[in-house]
Amino acid sequence: MAHTREDPPSLPTEPRPYLEELVRRTRTVCGPQLVSVLAVGSLALRDYRHGRSDVDVTVVVEPSLPGSALRDLATALAHPHLPCPAAGLELVVYGTDFVSRPSGDAGYLLDLNTGPLLPDRAGFDPARSPAFWYVIDRSVAHQTGLTLFGRPAREVIAAPDRRDLLAAISASVHEHSDGEGHLADNRVLNGCRSVVFCRTGRWLAKRVAAREVALTEGEFRPLIEAAVHSFERPRSSAVPLPTAEVRAFLTWVRERVEQAARATGA
Template sequence: MTRTLVDPYSVPDELRPYLQEVVHRTHALYGSHLVSVIAVGSVALGDYRHGRSDVDVTVVVDGALPGRARPGRVLPELAAALAHPALPCPATGLELVVYDRDFAARPSGEAGYLLDINTGPLLPERASLDPSQSPAFWYVIDRSVARQAGRVLYGRPAREVIAEPARADVLRALRASVREHSAGEGHLADNRVLNGCRSVQFCRTGRWQAKRRAAEAVAAAEERFRPLLHAALHSYERPSRTAATTLPANDVQGFLAWVAERVDESVDADRSG
């Protein structure tokens, strides 16, 4: 049983003891059947903002477990072991997804998880064992980020255990993400804008960038959106979600419509190519 991260200095200081405990509690339940624990999201992309960011974790397990140790029996125990405040989350929340190693090892446009946990001081509590309950695009994007930039906390490296989703599936996921953020429900305006910038930069480069870096790149290239993007960056850099500033709703919608067009152009270019 381990409490040691593969590389403790690859994660922010504020998260290090917490992530060590996440690994420890996950390993306590899965033992040798725990394949990998991988930081994704803002931690992986080097843009974690304490007080603002969630901590996103992908877990890969060996599903061929005997008896009581089958994932379906262990998963509720894992959700309980990691629930805030029993394990206090220092970030705004923990978003942790568990995959079977066979599913994770093949490209897929599906959600495909065994367990999806949301817990923490600013996240509604959620523990889902049914991937049909969730839009697939979140998980496709996270697996693509994990494959490209995931920071291994325990076990095998992300590139050895997580397959890169097909580009067509990633673009489809981006389009669904833009629709979700255009609707706006449950999302801060600055985050909606910055996620749009990250989508544009993926279409242009095929690589995932931190939200702030993506926004700076789009602002440099697209003068008409520069005031909105600078306002979104200023809001995102405030110390907490509750301190986020209001952005002009029409400007946000107009920008996201432009983002959707860029994603659709990438889809069309791939089809014609």
């Protein structure tokens, strides 16, 4: 990709032209106040699945970037003005003054969701959003973020404190336990990823984390294997999973997270 730090072969073929145009438009809108454009989520964890995964991007800007530029950026990147080839784009913009220090807050300047399978939303008030998604995403970005433009992730995004991060993971498991708005397979695989992080301090791709948990937790292996099978299909043809088994698994996950928090003194 032109004007990027990441070699093209490390990015999946399907979203590559889209990411190139996204970077170009972001540079045009933000100008010299743009610090970094980072691929995070499944792209960074090398588990992007076309037709299933979102494109997750973190943008870091100087805090002096005016609010009007943030609104212009949301317009410039909105689907179908910029057609998203994935299920959707989840893009978050932060100021350098916020992401350079650990925080348990949401803290964004812009939170943009857009795409063929996502409801369009451009948020500018972090107080209106649950903080836990952003804390987890910044942790993933710090560990594995791919630099599409500008400074590398580890130079601009501080890792959240473990206490804040475990609180965020616990909150995410609670939300997945409710089930509303989330595919069952994604709820199970996110639970696997949370357990592996509590054990190792590393974020792994969902399917890799699922394999690790399935190897050690025979009771849940059939459910986890069914979740992986469903995850490998498009969102529109995801396989239903037994509700009671999903809830039981997520209760077990929540207990593992709480155990890790107690061990840390969180």
